[in-house]
Amino acid sequence: xxxxxxxxxxxxxxxxxxxxxxxxxxxxxxxxxxxxxxxxxxxxxxxxxxxxxxxxxxxxxxxxxxxxxxxxxxxxxxxxxxxxxxxxxxxxxxxxxxxxxxxxxxxxxxxxxxxxxxxxxxxxxxxxxxxxxxxxxxxxxxxxxxxxxxxxxxxxxxxxxxxxxxxxxxxxxxxxxxxxxxxxxxxxxxxxxxxxxxxxxxxxxxxxxxxxxxxxxxxxxxxxxxxxxxxxxxxxxxxxxxxxxxxxxxxxxxxxxxxxxxxxxx
Amino acid sequence: xxxxxxxxxxxxxxxxxxxxxxxxxxxxxxxxxxxxxxxxxxxxxxxxxxxxxxxxxxxxxxxxxxxxxxxxxxxxxxxxxxxxxxxxxxxxxxxxxxxxxxxxxxxxxxxxxxxxxxxxxxxxxxxxxxxxxxxxxxxxxxxxxxxxxxxxxxxxxxxxxxxxxxxxxxxxxxxxxxxxxxxxxxxxxxxxxxxxxxxxxxxxxxxxxxxxxxxxxxxxxxxxxxxxxxxxxxxxxxxxxxxxxxxxxxxxxxxxxxxxxxxxxx
Amino acid sequence: xxxxxxxxxxxxxxxxxxxxxxxxxxxxxxxxxxxxxxxxxxxxxxxxxxxxxxxxxxxxxxxxxxxxxxxxxxxxxxxxxxxxxxxxxxxxxxxxxxxxxxxxxxxxxxxxxxxxxxxxxxxxxxxxxxxxxxxxxxxxxxxxxxxxxxxxxxxxxxxxxxxxxxxxxxxxxxxxxxxxxxxxxxxxxxxxxxxxxxxxxxxxxxxxxxxxxxxxxxxxxxxxxxxxxxxxxxxxxxxxxxxxxxxxxxxxxxxxxxxxxxxxxx
Numbered sequence: 001x002x003x004x005x006x007x008x009x010x011x012x013x014x015x016x017x018x019x020x021x022x023x024x025x026x027x028x029x030x031x032x033x034x035x036x037x038x039x040x041x042x043x044x045x046x047x048x049x050x051x052x053x054x055x056x057x058x059x060x061x062x063x064x065x066x067x068x069x070x071x072x073x074x075x076x077x078x079x080x081x082x083x084x085x086x087x088x089x090x091x092x093x094x095x096x097x098x099x100x101x102x103x104x105x106x107x108x109x110x111x112x113x114x115x116x117x118x119x120x121x122x123x124x125x126x127x128x129x130x131x132x133x134x135x136x137x138x139x140x141x142x143x144x145x146x147x148x149x150x151x152x153x154x155x156x157x158x159x160x161x162x163x164x165x166x167x168x169x170x171x172x173x174x175x176x177x178x179x180x181x182x183x184x185x186x187x188x189x190x191x192x193x194x195x196x197x198x199x200x201x202x203x204x205x206x207x208x209x210x211x212x213x214x215x216x217x218x219x220x221x222x223x224x225x226x227x228x229x230x231x232x233x234x235x236x237x238x239x240x241x242x243x244x245x246x247x248x249x250x251x252x253x254x255x256x257x258x259x260x261x262x263x264x265x266x
Numbered sequence: 267x268x269x270x271x272x273x274x275x276x277x278x279x280x281x282x283x284x285x286x287x288x289x290x291x292x293x294x295x296x297x298x299x300x301x302x303x304x305x306x307x308x309x310x311x312x313x314x315x316x317x318x319x320x321x322x323x324x325x326x327x328x329x330x331x332x333x334x335x336x337x338x339x340x341x342x343x344x345x346x347x348x349x350x351x352x353x354x355x356x357x358x359x360x361x362x363x364x365x366x367x368x369x370x371x372x373x374x375x376x377x378x379x380x381x382x383x384x385x386x387x388x389x390x391x392x393x394x395x396x397x398x399x400x401x402x403x404x405x406x407x408x409x410x411x412x413x414x415x416x417x418x419x420x421x422x423x424x425x426x427x428x429x430x431x432x433x434x435x436x437x438x439x440x441x442x443x444x445x446x447x448x449x450x451x452x453x454x455x456x457x458x459x460x461x462x463x464x465x466x467x468x469x470x471x472x473x474x475x476x477x478x479x480x481x482x483x484x485x486x487x488x489x490x491x492x493x494x495x496x497x498x499x500x501x502x503x504x505x506x507x508x509x510x511x512x513x514x515x516x517x518x519x520x521x522x523x524x525x526x527x528x529x530x531x532x
Numbered sequence: 533x534x535x536x537x538x539x540x541x542x543x544x545x546x547x548x549x550x551x552x553x554x555x556x557x558x559x560x561x562x563x564x565x566x567x568x569x570x571x572x573x574x575x576x577x578x579x580x581x582x583x584x585x586x587x588x589x590x591x592x593x594x595x596x597x598x599x600x601x602x603x604x605x606x607x608x609x610x611x612x613x614x615x616x617x618x619x620x621x622x623x624x625x626x627x628x629x630x631x632x633x634x635x636x637x638x639x640x641x642x643x644x645x646x647x648x649x650x651x652x653x654x655x656x657x658x659x660x661x662x663x664x665x666x667x668x669x670x671x672x673x674x675x676x677x678x679x680x681x682x683x684x685x686x687x688x689x690x691x692x693x694x695x696x697x698x699x700x701x702x703x704x705x706x707x708x709x710x711x712x713x714x715x716x717x718x719x720x721x722x723x724x725x726x727x728x729x730x731x732x733x734x735x736x737x738x739x740x741x742x743x744x745x746x747x748x749x750x751x752x753x754x755x756x757x758x759x760x761x762x763x764x765x766x767x768x769x770x771x772x773x774x775x776x777x778x779x780x781x782x783x784x785x786x787x788x789x790x791x792x793x794x795x796x797x798x
Contacts, residue, residue, distance in 0.1 A: 030565040031581050033296040033338075037462035042507050047462060048367065049297050052340040055371035062370060072565075074584040074608065076340065101580065104594060105587040194785070196569035196579065241574050242781025249508025253460065299562040299604075303728035308773050313728060314633065315563050318606040321637040328636060342606065515774025519726065 014257035022064035029071025032200035045208035065207035103132030187228030189235030280523035288330035295337025298466030311474035331473035369398030453494030455501030546789035554596035561603025564732035577740035597739035635664030719760025721767030
């Protein structure tokens with residue numbers, strides 16, 4: 001952990017989430033619809049899956065935060081993504097970009113490049129995806145990370161600095177950086193990557209916490225710490241990835257803001 | 267409970283569902299796809315998610331009932347909604363409208379107004395959504411209800427009378443009214459609103475029960491009573507919203523028609 | 533079981549899946565998105581839900597296998613299906629067709645007829661759907677099978693021979709045939725059909741195992757045997773279809789390749 005991080009700020013952010021129940025507009029992939037919505041609800045936030053260009057911008061004016069996830073991409077959805085992201089940017093609403101499998105196809109690379117113009121508050125991804133953006137060279141093989149989060153810490157920091165975004169690299173250890181300050185978040189359960197779209201749900205949770213945080217870096221740390229703690233708690237009772245998922249939702253629901261202290265102090 | 271309600275009619279409806287396994291065509295939002303289909307299956311009905319205008323009307327001619335849910339709206343889906351709803355109306359097949367977050371955007375208000383022309387058999391929604399329709403003034407902040415179901419009982423009754431539809435207002439207590447007869451259904455578990463899209467799944471279940479009921483008001487009461495009972499049973503073993511969901515599906519599956527007597531008699 | 537089947541080949545296939553983590557491109561319906569992705573992850577494969585024509589063919593060149601499922605059909609998705617299936621066919625990548633409710637509407641019948649031109653490696657469906665293809669006469673009433681798998685064994689064998697595809701007829705007993713060789717796979721749990729889209733997830737698993745098998749017939753047997761074994765294990769602890777699903781995912785995750793011997797030897 002960096003000494004720059006105020007543990008109290010993280011705990012306070014978690015407390016504010018419980019008070020405000022931030023409304024997160026999610027333009028997210030079909031796989032993540034169920035788990036992202038349930039995870040937001042369990043974590044004391046509120047989901048709104050609204051993606052079409054007929055209403056995406058209007059919804060962003062009501063939302064506390066926006067998440068844009070390119071997992072199951074198609075042209076009408078990309079239109080809605082631009083509408084919501086640009087509205088969020090113009091109004092100072094935090095928005096999170098989740099560039100799922102950005103290295104896999106040209107369409108993904110082009111879409112992410114175009115979305116970066118709306119200056120995401122946070123980019124949350126795995127190491128391969130962050131590397132693909134950082135190097136603008138496709139390296140991924142789908143949604144799995146074949147690179148290690150800590151190994152690309154330097155690239156993440158440079159990317160954060162270059163874009164003016166907080167960058168979250170998910171992995172066994174999460175790297176959360178704004179270019180100047182970097183925190184490593186440890187915890188969770190090794191079977192968490194087997195819960196499909198849990199990363200997408202994490203992006204939605206980052207949006208929720210950023211809406212309640214003094215700054216997006218603290219917000220992102222709060223979300224990742226909440227998941228690390230809940231994953232650990234859930235892992236104790238789960239016998240596999242199937243039972244890990246409901247246990248994780250329960251753990252998030254029962255989590256107290258002070259539970260994050262031990263994660264952040266590691 | 268109103269003295270107009272025949273408890274036997276409710277129990278009989280639940281029994282007929284188990285005999286007929288009604289096929290419910292669901293044009294429903296992406297978040298609800300999984301939970302609505304599984305809930306219908308658990309409750310001894312059968313789901314068919316068929317939305318595209320190329321086949322939506324044809325499917326409605328095979329279906330026992332139709333549910334139309336505007337949660338994740340887009341123009342091609344709205345086309346399919348109209349095709350299915352008008353076919354259902356023309357053929358006397360019950361259809362349920364779930365106006366998710368109708369107060370949130372102009373697009374939702376317009377879509378719901380247009381769909382009402384097909385005269386839904388039942389409208390199932392939370393208090394904010396019913397109020398938004400009743401007053402034609404957007405008041406919601408997404409999919410959460412910020413109003414109380416019982417507090418708007420009068421508006422629900424007037425709306426039911428005006429439209430000739432049964433109106434179900436979901437909440438801690440559900441209000442089920444056809445304008446003349448009103449039943450309050452109590453039970454469930456306070457964590458049920460944290461199961462994302464459970465309301466949408468409830469709408470699909472209302473469609474299933476209406477296909478097997480002597481009239482839609484009895485049908486709607488049957489569905490809401492089944493959920494209230496199953497939610498209570500599930501709540502006893504669940505430690506949070508994550509484990510509540512599989513427990514709720516199990517409870518619906520194991521539920522006996524006579525179990526609804528105690529809910530309806532409250 | 534046929535004496536043509538090598539039990540060792542099945543066990544080896546299961547072992548290779550664990551070594552290679554095959555990437556399965558899924559163009560699948562909205563209901564199945566969550567369960568198919570989670571089932572692939574639990575079964576040591578990797579899902580990639582990529583459907584749009586802008587990237588579907590490119591993704592197929594990276595994928596180890598492709599599954600095409602017509603559950604929630606619409607024209608833009610059909611375009612992507614053709615792009616992925618033809619690419620898979622041209623490159624010799626196994627692809628699985630899941631003709632959900634093909635008998636229900638004309639649109640489904642036309643779409644399946646057109647997709648057959650890309651010569652699916654495997655067709656996995658329930659008895660009604662296989663019959664609908666075999667007879668080109670719609671007989672289904674949605675996604676449920678009203679026919680028995682064993683009763684149509686002969687039709688399945690003739691269809692497999694005519695198309696040059698492996699045909700899997702799911703049911704209480706699964707029939708897996710390439711026209712010459714036929715295996716009956718028994719096991720599972722009677723509540724498995726109540727897990728929505730589990731058949732769709734099975735198709736995705738067949739794609740994964742075919743990518744790791746000496747031939748598609750062995751691959752399909754491996755997937756169905758894995759599900760039969762895991763369903764049995766899960767059924768012992770599940771109290772209904774709700775808890776059966778996470779238990780099934782856990783059982784697949786904990787399954788050892790040698791666990792398939794007892795299923796295949798029945």
